Amino acid sequence: MQLTLWTYEGPPHVGAMRIATAMRNVHYVLHAPQGDTYADLLFTMIERRSTRPPVSYTTFQARDLGSDTANLVTEAVRKAYERFKPEALLVGESCTAELIQDQPGSLAQGMNLPVPVVPLELPAYSRKENWGASETFYHLVRAMVADQVEQSDAGAGAPSQGAQPTANILGPTALGFRCRDDVEEIKRLLALLGVAVNVVAPEGATPADLHRLPDADFNICLYPEIARTTCAWLKRVFHQPFVSTVPIGVGATRDFVIEVGEVAGLDVTDALAALDSRLPWYSRSVDSTYLTGKRVFIFGDATHALAAARIANDELAFEVVGLGTYSREMAREVREAASRYGLEALITDDYLEVEARVTELQPELVLGTQMERHIAKRLGIACAVISAPVHVQDFPARYSPQMGLEGANVIFDTWVHPLMMGLEEHLLGMFRGDFEFHDGATASHLGSEAPPKPGLVTAGVTAEEDEGVVVEEGSCSWTPEAETELRKIPFFVRGKARRNTERFAAETGLASITVETLYDAKAYFGR
Numbered sequence: 001m002q003l004t005l006w007t008y009e010g011p012p013h014v015g016a017m018r019i020a021t022a023m024r025n026v027h028y029v030l031h032a033p034q035g036d037t038y039a040d041l042l043f044t045m046i047e048r049r050s051t052r053p054p055v056s057y058t059t060f061q062a063r064d065l066g067s068d069t070a071n072l073v074t075e076a077v078r079k080a081y082e083r084f085k086p087e088a089l090l091v092g093e094s095c096t097a098e099l100i101q102d103q104p105g106s107l108a109q110g111m112n113l114p115v116p117v118v119p120l121e122l123p124a125y126s127r128k129e130n131w132g133a134s135e136t137f138y139h140l141v142r143a144m145v146a147d148q149v150e151q152s153d154a155g156a157g158a159p160s161q162g163a164q165p166t167a168n169i170l171g172p173t174a175l176g177f178r179c180r181d182d183v184e185e186i187k188r189l190l191a192l193l194g195v196a197v198n199v200v201a202p203e204g205a206t207p208a209d210l211h212r213l214p215d216a217d218f219n220i221c222l223y224p225e226i227a228r229t230t231c232a233w234l235k236r237v238f239h240q241p242f243v244s245t246v247p248i249g250v251g252a253t254r255d256f257v258i259e260v261g262e263v264a265g266l267d268v269t270d271a272l273a274a275l276d277s278r279l280p281w282y283s284r285s286v287d288s289t290y291l292t293g294k295r296v297f298i299f300g301d302a303t304h305a306l307a308a309a310r311i312a313n314d315e316l317a318f319e320v321v322g323l324g325t326y327s328r329e330m331a332r333e334v335r336e337a338a339s340r341y342g343l344e345a346l347i348t349d350d351y352l353e354v355e356a357r358v359t360e361l362q363p364e365l366v367l368g369t370q371m372e373r374h375i376a377k378r379l380g381i382a383c384a385v386i387s388a389p390v391h392v393q394d395f396p397a398r399y400s401p402q403m404g405l406e407g408a409n410v411i412f413d414t415w416v417h418p419l420m421m422g423l424e425e426h427l428l429g430m431f432r433g434d435f436e437f438h439d440g441a442t443a444s445h446l447g448s449e450a451p452p453k454p455g456l457v458t459a460g461v462t463a464e465e466d467e468g469v470v471v472e473e474g475s476c477s478w479t480p481e482a483e484t485e486l487r488k489i490p491f492f493v494r495g496k497a498r499r500n501t502e503r504f505a506a507e508t509g510l511a512s513i514t515v516e517t518l519y520d521a522k523a524y525f526g527r
């Protein structure tokens with residue numbers, strides 16, 4: 001374990017909280033010391049949920065350690081059950097409680113409560129948040145469908161002829177990146193294909209909904225970090241195939257539609273023809289050519305980092321110069337993808353290592369988490385957030401998916417605009433010295449009707465200077481021919497040409513600048 005200022009993932013019990021908080025009628029009893037209740041704030045302050053997570057803490061203190069802390073567990077479980085009357089109880093421990101080895105899950109199971117009790121054993125010192133969420137979801141699903149496992153031989157598989165295919169959407173959780181809106185996009189795509197949604201879980205589901213999971217013909221694994229273990233188990237036990245393409249970006253959305261068609265036995269030709277997004281329109285536009293070859297560094301959870309690399313490379317013609325993830329469970333996929341771009345993947349959960357790589361590569365755009373946003377800001381590089389962990393502004397009130405066609409539009413806006421802003425700042429820097437670009441200049445469409453106000457200075461150049469008036473008392477003057485020649489130089493570099501020529505004249509002791517001086521200065525500084 002390492003003490004750190006920032007972390008990409010919390011301990012695994014925070015992952016379990018993400019499942020409990022996403023669901024309805026589930027309660028989580030967490031054996032944890034006073035102070036570990038901080039995790040509540042992630043949901044109420046960062047995600048801005050209107051209710052506290054459904055978690056009861058045993059909140060033991062130092063003085064309790066001398067007595068029977070196991071009693072605290074059974075007492076907390078009993079109270080939680082009586083107060084909240086959940087359909088299912090999760091029982092686990094935080095990092096600190098793991099050390100006192102009370103086995104809270106087993107204690108709670110021994111209480112014979114009239115609802116399923118799911119003990120969570122999440123090793124806090126070797127695993128992290130997403131793994132904790134995945135395990136919690138998996139064990140909860142297993143507990144809720146346990147009574148159907150026996151009869152599962154007659155289970156799902158391909159939908160019966162003529163019946164409308166049904167699917168479960170698995171993986172969206174609390175504190176996930178744009179999960180709420182992604183689910184809406186997926187529902188829209190499935191409606192277009194004629195697939196009915198059986199259950200969305202864990203977000204918004206109850207334990208009773210989980211009990212209905214085997215009714216669907218197939219599953220959609222929306223976020224592999226969270227749902228792949230569960231999807232694989234449902235496939236093994238209930239013969240439910242699952243769709244594994246994550247539809248982020250135009251190409252991946254098309255692949256997703258094709259895969260759903262294959263799994264559900266549907267003809268998707270019409271649906272593919274109906275898909276329409278503004279991202280391909282942009283990629284074909286003249287405007288996009290300004291951004292071709294932009295060097296981009298990508299880091300995040302594996303799902304979003306992989307998707308971002310494909311969009312950057314295939315759909316926006318950027319150059320992927322760095323790719324990495326903190327999701328160790330999916331390191332293999334990220335390594336494979338990185339090698340396709342001729343790169344070595346950065347697999348780490350140390351933000352200092354990521355910062356060092358960004359500093360070394362000096363990309364023009366960073367696509368990352370809240371951490372990379374800080375890193376890019378410090379280095380003055382354009383940045384967009386593509387993955388959890390995120391800050392409060394990445395839970396926008398407006399509809400803002402990443403998946404499906406609207407997701408592709410949102411991604412276009414989010415990635416391209418920081419670069420455009422970069423371009424504008426670059427232009428402002430270039431034109432700062434020009435007489436037309438200063439605080440006192442009136443709009444250029446007014447032309448000679450509104451001449452620039454004299455004497456206003458921007459970046460050391462006055463309107464008079466550009467009209468050929470003497471720059472400083474005692475310095476050299478320009479002949480009318482030299483002035484005319486100077487005006488042939490594009491206006492955004494004219495100020496620099498004037499200053500260089502005057503410097504040259506001063507250094508070589510010339511009192512008057514002629515056309516010849518102008519060209520001598522150009523040759524001198526161009527050497």
Ligand code: SF4
Nearest residue numbers: 011035036094095096
């Ligand atoms: S001990 Fe674990 S739960 Fe407590 S603050 Fe540290 S990481 Fe969080």
